[in-house]
Amino acid sequence: LATPLEQFKVKPLIDAPLTLHGYDIYLTNSTIYMVLAVALTLLIFKLGMGKGKLVPGRMQSFVESTYELIEGMIKGNAGDEGLKYFPLIFSIFVFILFGNLLGLIPYAGFTFTSHIIVTFCLALTVFVIVTLIAIFKHGFKFLTFFVPEGAPKILLPLIIPIEIISYLSRPISLSVRLFANMTAGHIMLKVFAGFVLAMGVFGFLPVLFDMLLIGFEVGIAILQAYVFTLLTCIYLNDALHLH
């Protein structure tokens, strides 16, 4: 019986070693699922937007409601100024959403968002872009971001390092949240599936529980994509308006 962690193994699809300038550029299951997520997104959105009917069908209403969800999120959390960055936030949302949902396909699914390096790179991208936006928009005034309003002057040498550490910890909490949620859910599914054989006649109980859990997992997959995007919007708001 495979261990519950077996499902997270990154494997090359073809055994032939591919190298470029000394780096491995294997096509792994992780990269394949990332490409699949992007391809599926393009396909669904192309199909959904193609006709542009007045009364939307299923595809079109999926596309439109996703668009409106993100638009509302940006407007509500970062203001109208944030709409300039709609493409970035929308891509992040859809990429994570498809990554999370593709991982739930039984047997074949691989969740690339269950790897900390993937989520950390996403979070770092967001962090760097948001910081650059803040610096370009506010220049040196950006540094006042680390000085909380109304703090006594004597405490500033203590508060400023704390604020900087707190700011630097954003990509970590952002990435760990997504990674931990996805990993924990998938491990739980696998562990309960392992009980099926061990419990013999009563093996149907963990199966029932797994059915419940997979429903939860779909919810978590969507919710975590939403949370990641929402926090991106909030960081963007901080960058645009400082405090």
Add this chain to the structure above:
Amino acid sequence: MDEEKQVLDPEELKKRIDAVKGHDTKSDGLKMRIDKVQSKSVGVAFRLGIELLAGMVVGVGIGILLDKWLSTLPLFLIVFFFLGAAAGMFNIYRALKGLGYAMGYEKPKDEETESKE
């Protein structure tokens, strides 16, 4: 038939409307907010744990890097451990401050200005 008559009675109707309107007061809104928060408390606890952890990781990381660079091993590790812990608590405080509004850090800006005016 009697029930229908009761509904149409203006006095009774006024009372009912008042009762419904009374429910929309601020204290009830707060109660609903707390109920909503409590129903998701496991997720919140999980999230706050991660916030604390992230602050600590960055603090200790900076401490160790500084120590490696200046070869003063325990000094900066200890200093930044405490700074990191403080940053983690700060993260938690911020996350809690905006809890009822969204899953984000703070309540939206326009709402804030409205309440000030």
